[in-house]
Amino acid sequence: MPEATTPKRFKRVVVKLSGEALTGPGTHGLDGATLARIAKDLAASAGEGTEIAVVVGGGNFFRGVQGAGKGLERARADAIGMLATVMNGLALEQAIEAEGRPARALSAIAMPTLCETYMRASALRHLSEGRVVICSGGTGNPFFTTDTGAALRAAELEADAILKATQVDGVYTADPKRDPDAKRYDRLTHDEAIVKNLGVMDTAAFALARENRIPIFVFSIAEEGAIAAALRGEGRGTLVVP
Ligand SMILES: Nc1ncnc2c1ncn2[C@@H]1O[C@H](COP(=O)(O)OP(=O)(O)O)[C@@H](O)[C@H]1O
Numbered sequence: 725m726p727e728a729t730t731p732k733r734f735k736r737v738v739v740k741l742s743g744e745a746l747t748g749p750g751t752h753g754l755d756g757a758t759l760a761r762i763a764k765d766l767a768a769s770a771g772e773g774t775e776i777a778v779v780v781g782g783g784n785f786f787r788g789v790q791g792a793g794k795g796l797e798r799a800r801a802d803a804i805g806m807l808a809t810v811m812n813g814l815a816l817e818q819a820i821e822a823e824g825r826p827a828r829a830l831s832a833i834a835m836p837t838l839c840e841t842y843m844r845a846s847a848l849r850h851l852s853e854g855r856v857v858i859c860s861g862g863t864g865n866p867f868f869t870t871d872t873g874a875a876l877r878a879a880e881l882e883a884d885a886i887l888k889a890t891q892v893d894g895v896y897t898a899d900p901k902r903d904p905d906a907k908r909y910d911r912l913t914h915d916e917a918i919v920k921n922l923g924v925m926d927t928a929a930f931a932l933a934r935e936n937r938i939p940i941f942v943f944s945i946a947e948e949g950a951i952a953a954a955l956r957g958e959g960r961g962t963l964v965v966p
C-alpha cells in the first residue's frame with residue numbers, strides 16, 4: 725500500500741466536504757452536476773460498507789469573515805455562515821437519496837420544520853441503519869469552522885478517520901494556490917501541521933484531531949469517485965497521523 729493512502733478499512737468515517745467543492749465550474753452556490761457526482765460518490769462509499777457522516781461547509785454561499793468585513797458583527801456573520809451549511813446539507817440529502825441511498829440531514833442549529841436537530845445518539849442510529857448522515861450547522865457556535873465541526877463530530881461519533889475532501893490534492897509546505905514552489909507531503913503529524921501553521925485546516929481542528937488521535941486524509945474532490953477511492957486506500961493525498 726502506498727504510504728500516503730488511508731491506513732485501513734474503516735468502520736466509520738467523517739467526510740469533510742467544503743462548500744466550494746459544490747460550486748463546480750461556477751464561482752458561487754450549487755452546481756447540479758457536481759452535487760450529483762459527489763452524491764453518487766458518497767452513496768457508493770456507503771454501499772461498500774463504511775458508515776459515512778458528512779460535515780458540510782458553507783463557503784460556496786457565505787463565510788463569516790466575509791460578512792465581518794462588510795460591517796456585520798462576527799457572531800452574526802457566523803450565524804449566516806452556519807445557515808449556509810444547512811442549505812448545502814439539505815441539497816446533499818436529496819442528491820444522495822436520488823442515488824438510491826438513504827440519507828439524513830441534521831443541523832446543529834434547531835430548525836425542526838426543515839430537518840432534525842443534531843443529536844449524537846440519533847446520528848449513531850442513522851449510521852447503524854445504513855443512512856449517510858449529513859451534519860450541517862458546523863459546531864452550532866460562532867468563531868468556529870466546519871473543519872473544527874468535522875473534528876468534533878469525528879471525536880464524538882468515534883470515527884476512525886476524517887477524510888477532508890477539498891480543492892487541493894494534499895497538504896503542502898505552503899498554500900499551493902499562492903505558492904507555485906510549495907511541496908506536497910505524503911505524510912505528516914498533527915503536531916507538524918500545527919507548528920508549521922499549514923493552512924489547509926485551522927489549528928483548532930488539527931488540535932482536536934490530535935487530542936483524540938484521529939488520522940486525517942486530505943485529498944482532492946475533483947476526480948469522480950474520489951471519496952470511494954480514498955476509502956479503499958487508493959487515492960493520492962496526504963495522511964496526517966498522530
Ligand atoms: N499548506 C497548505 N496545503 C494545502 N492547502 C492549503 C495550505 N494552506 C492553505 N491551503 C488552502 O486550503 C484550502 C483547503 O481548505 P478548504 O476548507 O477545502 O477550503 P476553504 O477553507 O477555502 O473553504 C485549499 O484549497 C488551499 O488553497
Ligand SMILES: O=c1ccn([C@@H]2O[C@H](COP(=O)(O)OP(=O)(O)O)[C@@H](O)[C@H]2O)c(=O)[nH]1
Pocket residue numbers: 741742743744780781782783784786787788789801802803804805806807808809861862863864865866867868869870871873
Ligand atoms: O462551527 C461553525 C462552523 C461554521 N461557521 C460559519 O460557517 C461558515 C461556513 O463554514 P466554513 O467556512 O467552514 O465552510 P467551508 O470553508 O468548508 O466551505 C464559516 O465561515 C463560519 O462563518 C460557524 O460560525 N461555526
